Amino acid sequence: MILLTGASGSVGFELTKLMSARGIAAKAMVRSEAAAGKLKGLAGIEPVAGDFDDPASLDAALQGVERAFLVTNSTERAEIQQLAFLATAKRAGVRHIVKLSQLHAATDSPVRFLRYHGAVEQAIRASGIAYTFLRPNLFMQGLLGFADTIANTGKLFAPIGASKISLIDIRDIAAVAFAALSTPGHEGQVYDLTGPDALTHDEIATQIGAAIGQPVSFVQIPPDTMRQAAIDAGFLKWQADGLIEDYAHYARDEASAVSPDGPSVIGQPARPFAAFLADYKSVFTTNQGAEK
Numbered sequence: 001m002i003l004l005t006g007a008s009g010s011v012g013f014e015l016t017k018l019m020s021a022r023g024i025a026a027k028a029m030v031r032s033e034a035a036a037g038k039l040k041g042l043a044g045i046e047p048v049a050g051d052f053d054d055p056a057s058l059d060a061a062l063q064g065v066e067r068a069f070l071v072t073n074s075t076e077r078a079e080i081q082q083l084a085f086l087a088t089a090k091r092a093g094v095r096h097i098v099k100l101s102q103l104h105a106a107t108d109s110p111v112r113f114l115r116y117h118g119a120v121e122q123a124i125r126a127s128g129i130a131y132t133f134l135r136p137n138l139f140m141q142g143l144l145g146f147a148d149t150i151a152n153t154g155k156l157f158a159p160i161g162a163s164k165i166s167l168i169d170i171r172d173i174a175a176v177a178f179a180a181l182s183t184p185g186h187e188g189q190v191y192d193l194t195g196p197d198a199l200t201h202d203e204i205a206t207q208i209g210a211a212i213g214q215p216v217s218f219v220q221i222p223p224d225t226m227r228q229a230a231i232d233a234g235f236l237k238w239q240a241d242g243l244i245e246d247y248a249h250y251a252r253d254e255a256s257a258v259s260p261d262g263p264s265v266i267g268q269p270a271r272p273f274a275a276f277l278a279d280y281k282s283v284f285t286t287n288q289g290a291e292k
């Protein structure tokens with residue numbers, strides 16, 4: 001049996017839909033009725049209660065599980081939560097963990113998100129459980145968080161300058177996760193997952209503008225301005241500081257390489273930014289939700 005964590009989240013939900021559509025049965029770990037409700041109607045998907053902060057619930061959710069998809073959101077507790085999951089998975093006899101990590105995960109990174117991913121990857125390697133690490137770049141869908149501002153001001157604000165970033169559509173990450181969980185040969189693999197192009201934020205803004213038929217321009221802002229905007233939008237201080245570290249990493253041009261790993265796993269090219277925009281452009285004008 002396969003267990004999917006984060007099934008109500010961005011990547012996890014895309015993966016859960018894919019499992020259902022391709023006829024692969026899986027348990028989906030959820031911690032609320034609302035999350036379970038989101039999965040209703042997905043054939044072959046069985047919601048099971050589980051909370052990373054409740055060890056007994058992890059024990060129950062992992063009973064009989066052979067392969068697991070591991071994701072949490074990035075909070076101060078992410079490392080502890082993922083290590084707790086790993087310890088329980090080891091006891092339960094899980095044979096393969098597919099972990100959603102991040103491009104350039106490393107325990108000595110100046111970026112806190114990359115450090116916690118590096119620490120969890122290290123622990124999984126040491127556990128003896130087979131692993132596949134998915135290390136995606138910035139999610140294209142992450143830009144949906146700026147959709148209101150873009151719709152209201154025609155501007156995309158970020159502290160990134162003219163550096164390029166090879167951002168990726170989460171549906172391509174889900175496709176690689178699906179392959180890693182449902183076909184052999186991905187054990188011991190680390191996949192860097194990027195889009196097909198590296199784009200500056202100026203190019204991203206211009207493409208959004210072309211898709212919605214209204215000009216959108218990129219505006220460089222100081223990191224502190226983005227940090228405050230993130231806090232005003234509800235981010236915890238730890239997360240807002242992490243976001244700024246992420247953008248400093250991007251601004252150093254450290255996330256502009258394009259990787260062949262995803263296309264070679266799924267046998268097709270990664271979606272270009274224009275394809276993402278074709279499906280999501282309405283969000284940047286009305287913020288009423290994606291077309292797909």
Ligand SMILES: NC(=O)c1ccc[n+]([C@@H]2O[C@H](COP(=O)([O-])OP(=O)(O)OC[C@H]3O[C@@H](n4cnc5c(N)ncnc54)[C@H](OP(=O)(O)O)[C@@H]3O)[C@@H](O)[C@H]2O)c1
Pocket residue numbers: 005006007008009010011012029030031032035050051052053071072073074100101102103113136137138139142
């Ligand atoms: N955003 C990016 O551009 C980017 C780029 C590279 C890597 N990443 C990595 O991607 C990961 C986040 O993926 P995502 O965006 O798909 O996540 P997400 O949308 O934030 O979803 C998080 C999922 O975890 C679940 N969850 C949170 N706390 C839980 C708990 N205590 N017990 C059980 N489930 C819990 C949530 O369930 P509820 O519905 O109950 O809250 C939700 O399903 C992070 O590790 C991040 O570092 C992100």
